[in-house]
Each structure stands twice: as structure tokens, then as C-alpha cells.
Amino acid sequence: MASVYFLTKLGTTEELSASPGQPLLDVLRRHGIPVNAVLTSVNGEIVAEDTVVIGADDVVQVRQVRFYDLDVARRPKTVVYGTPNPVYTKKVMFDTNGSLEHRCEQLDADSFIQYVEEAFVQSYVLTAGERVVIGLSGGRDSVAYLTLLERTRDRLPDVDMTAVTITGLPDWEEPATFAAARESGERLGIEQVIVTAEDVERVFRLRKPFVEAMNEVVAGDGAHLTMVIGHQVLRRMLEEDAQARGATTVAFGFNADDLVASMVTWYTTGFRMGGIPTREIGGMRYVFPLYRITKKELTLYLELVAPELNRQGTPGRFTTGPDERSMSYAVTDHLFDLWPGVDYYLFSAFENMQRYMFPMVEAKCRYCGGVYLLQEAMQNATDVCDVCDFFARRELNFA
DSSP states (O other): OOEEEEEOTTSOEEEEOOOTTOBHHHHHHHTTOOGGGEEEEETTEEEOGGGOBOOTTOEEEEEEOSOSOTHHHHSOOEEEEOOSSOSEEEEEEEEETTEEEEEEEEEOHHHHHHHHHHHHHHTOOOOTTOEEEEEOOSSHHHHHHHHHHHHHGGGSOOOEEEEEEEOSSGGGGOHHHHHHHHHHHHHHTOEEEEEOHHHHHHHTTBSSOHHHHHHHHHHSTTGGGHHHHHHHHHHHHHHHHHHHHTOOEEEOOOBHHHHHHHHHHHHHHOOOOOOSSEEEETTEEEEOTBTTSOHHHHHHHHHHHOGGGOOOOOOOTTSOOOHHHHHHHHHHHHHHHHSTTHHHHHHHHHHHHTTTSOOOOEEEOTTTOOEEEOOTTSOOOTTOOHHHHHHHHTTOBOO
């Protein structure tokens, strides 16, 4: 009969449940043991964990290599505040003088709705009288944002808000998604502006129709930049509308895990990034009103309060990011499991870091007119943003 033992640096030995024919990696993952934390021997011989399939008579010893208590992650101290028929459990890890505790509050449908709306109101980033342009794609985030505004408007300061929906690509005009954008705007009673492909072509000085240019991107060696280019186009078109209206604030529907994922990318690339939940670049103020609410929470919220707005279509080729984006989101989702409430820690730390980072250096693109940040230790193109530089090198825009 197979035996698998975990020998910790605390001097304890734990037998791990395992079956013959099971990969050792599966055993370690199921028991919350990182491969990097251990050395493994099978029947007395050191082995690479990813090569081991448990044999019927194997004796496997998994030895922790560093002295720390892995159980703070495997079996955290947990306090649960229960309720009948919960639809969601809000978990946050508290650090009290170095002692960690997970506090978990189970929420029924009504309590969950109240929690999301309270989190939104208490973390509101707009001020009375502010003129704001909001990107309204019809995706769950932007629709949830407008739904929250509709349901909590009596508790929020009055602002002059315009919703801008940008079209020009099939993904951006998917019927269910576009319908959700229109309906959510109508419910809130705010003006909705439609930006067309012709507007995009004018601002980015494209030589051909926008969809043709993007088809070349998707089919070429720059396909991994498709979403980056799409996001820059969306941002610039929102800025254009804001400037035309005299608005100085642009609101984006990025949620908590979107922003944590961007921090994962930031930490692993070293690229300069503005503040969270607000940043100022080129005289424009950018805000992230959903920064305290996760994607899961927004999706569940819509399902409970407006399920008819929660039926968006599947992302297409223009809104599907590269593998590195998927990795950032996977790391983020695992991090939320391992460290509940990590977004509170990260955003607070990042805000403090803004005080001692080098001042941001801005430049203005001579093509699209967008303001961008120069990146340290990088060969920055002269007066041209990355997207317009990409278009220019492929002769997709006019000089």
C-alpha cells in the first residue's frame, strides 16, 4: 500500500492521502503544499516531483526545506459568521500584530446586495459637480456600474455624467452586449453617445477601415497586442468625447481583480503605472469606481438585481488577450484564495509607493494626440504612443 508522508520544518509528520496511479503533483496540490517548498524521495531516492506517479508499494517522503509554518496557508485560523441560505461568503485576512486570521461572513441574497452597494458608496471616487465620461461597453462591469449608480443615486453626490459606447469591431457590437449597454443607460436616465469606426479612423489617422486594420493585427505577428491596442483605442475615444464636452474625468469599469492583475503585470515587467483608484495624466483625471468590488461579486450582484442585464455574449477574437494576460488573471484569482482581501493590502501599499516613486514623465502622441507615460530604461519612440508606433511600422496610419 502506498504511503506519502509530509515532514515539516516544525518537526511534525503528516500522512497525506494518496492512491496508486495518482501523480504526486496532484497529491501536493490537493494538500496545499507548493512544490518549491519541498524535496521528495521515493523509496529512499531523491526524485523530481513532476515525474512521480505513486506506485502501489511506494514510500514517499516530502520534506519541507524552509523553516516556516505552512499551515498559515493550508489551514488558516478562521472565524465564520454564518447565515441561513448564503449565496456568497466575503473573506478577508486580518493581520493583528503578526497573527493571521481569516474572517468569513456568509451573506444571503439581501445581505449580499447591501454589502456590494455599501462598498460602492463608501469607496466612491467622484465629487459633486464633476463632469464625467464613463465607458459603457455593455459588459458586466460597466453595466454593473450603471446599475449601482441607479440603485444608490440618492446616497451619492450629483455629477454630470455621459455614457460613451464605442463601436467599430464585431466584438464591441455583439447584440446582447450592446443591448445591455443601451438598457442600462436608459434605466439610469443619462445621455448615451455612440462612437463609430469612422471616429476611430479619424483620431488614429488610419489608412483603411478600422476593422480591416485590426484584422491585420489579429492575423499578424502582433496578434498578442490586439487587446492592448483595443484598450488604447477605447481610452483615446473616451478622452476625445470628454474633451469635446469640457469634462476632465474619465471613469473606467475596472474591478478589484482587474486592478490586482494589472499590479501583477506591473511588478513582473517594471512598466510605469498610474495610481489606484485615481490617477491624473495629461490634465485628465481617471477613476476606477469599482475598485473595491471583484468580478465575481459584480456578476452575482447583476444576477440578483438585474439578471436580464447579465446575458452578454462570448468574447471574440478582438477581445481575447494573450497567454500572459491569462496568467496574470490566474495568479490574481489564486492570490485572492490564498490571501483573502489582498486587494485592500495592495491598493493601500501602492498608494503609499506613489509618494516615493520618481515623478511620471508624460509625452503627447503626434498621431492620435493621446498623452502617455515614458517608461524608464526603455527605448521610447519620439512623440508617438506604442499603438500609433505599431500602426506606423505596419503602414496602417498616415504620417
